[in-house]
Amino acid sequence: MRQISHKIGATQHLPSKVASFITREIAAGRYQPGEQLPTEHQLAETLGVSRNVIREAVSQLRADGVIHARQGVGAFVMEPERRSAIRFDRETLKTNDSLKRLFELRGILETEAAGLAAARRSAEDLKTIKQALDRMSGEERWQDGSIEADLIFHREIARATANDYIYTFVCFICEEIRQSIQIARYTNPLPELVEVNVAEHVRVYEALEAGDVEAARQTMRAHIWNAGMRIDAAPGNTADISMTKQDERDEK
Amino acid sequence: MRQISHKIGATQHLPSKVASFITREIAAGRYQPGEQLPTEHQLAETLGVSRNVIREAVSQLRADGVIHARQGVGAFVMEPERRSAIRFDRETLKTNDSLKRLFELRGILETEAAGLAAARRSAEDLKTIKQALDRMSGEERWQDGSIEADLIFHREIARATANDYIYTFVCFICEEIRQSIQIARYTNPLPELVEVNVAEHVRVYEALEAGDVEAARQTMRAHIWNAGMRIDAAPGNTADISMTKQDERDEK
DNA sequence: ATATGTTTGGTTGTCCTACAACTATACAAA
């Protein structure tokens, strides 16, 4: 009978769809901070789902500090500044404009991370970073394997700072970058650019090996900047993948 | 009849307690990446709650990318590097050690944010920042009002970068800082330190007003460093608040 | 013996009802 179900993106489970729906409503100013949300019963009826689904969505929003539920009263929208979790909407991240700003943040973080890593990296850290670098150079094209190695390279540098908060933040940003690239994959398999990319990583590595803080910062800053430019130049980034395309296949 | 209920921290609702429980289990390596979690029925029975509660908790963990649930199969632990959200455990944040690292990250971010803000701030941005500064100077003691103004000062600088990602990150860190300070509040009401704190903010503001990028970076870097030292010196930060003390009262 | 359907048990996804815990408001009584 499956009637309306798979109009579009029916693969994703309901609670997350409801959660992002409410999130968007709030972001759009449909519900102002301090304002009360509709009751769970109302939401359930309005959206045509059970209250259980609503509760799972609300539970997530509350965990993120987006809303604040009070038993016996209702749920209220909190000020966006007081969120207790960072989560990006990957739909809005698919535009060059957002990516540009994300790369600016990335540059700031990883530049300083590289500087700290140059000062603090252990011999083991250096070895792990080297492995990622080698794995990256091995690949000819810009494909899954080399992308993964690329991200590992950056993550391991962050780990070498011996600061778990920095590591967490860099991992998070890397993950967002990965998602964005996944979409526009195979756009620029130009061998020259791949080689340039590897060369930049080598320079960062050499600075880390030498323990040269300033060189590490500068080579990393230059690399992030260039990487941003390369993605910026790639076509096919403003694709309007209307809703919830992001289905995870295999995973084995 | 309320028997066992308020043994300890019974105010928090069950799903979030279950979620943080499972999170801790995973963090402790009790469940390795790729490993399968117990079924929802098993978890429900083991923890003595209904499956609904388990589902709300699992729903949150999945939204954070901590686990990956496959219908008809089970839920599996994901690699911590692939999290899709940043959320800090505030219990572990109550140690000086963690706070130190958090302030290192904060310093990196806000230093560069101040630099960007000096270059990009509009006249309105400047006005908002000035308001926060005035509100901060008005207070004599280091109490709620001035703490709030202090945070607003930092947030507004981040907003002036015109980069919403930077703004989001700074807001998040500010919120974590606030939570940490809330605990150790009223520890150092020394008027001298408060004055020093205000003076540092003034210096940052003047750099922003002048549009001096380098001065903005240096004054902000110095301020974050000093602020970290001041909190570091404050007593009562290693309190062992065993479980889920974090109840939100009033909120009116 | 290999390949191809088919069954079966188990797991997550969704729905439903019921009740407990709690709160704000209105109303009644002192």
Place this chain on the structure above:
DNA sequence: TTTGTATAGTTGTAGGACAACCAAACATAT
């Protein structure tokens, strides 16, 4: 005016039922 009480409404939790789905064992046909 103040205080206590009832009431209706909201979120929190429990439990059962079934749908959707999957993996592995089993049966059948080639």
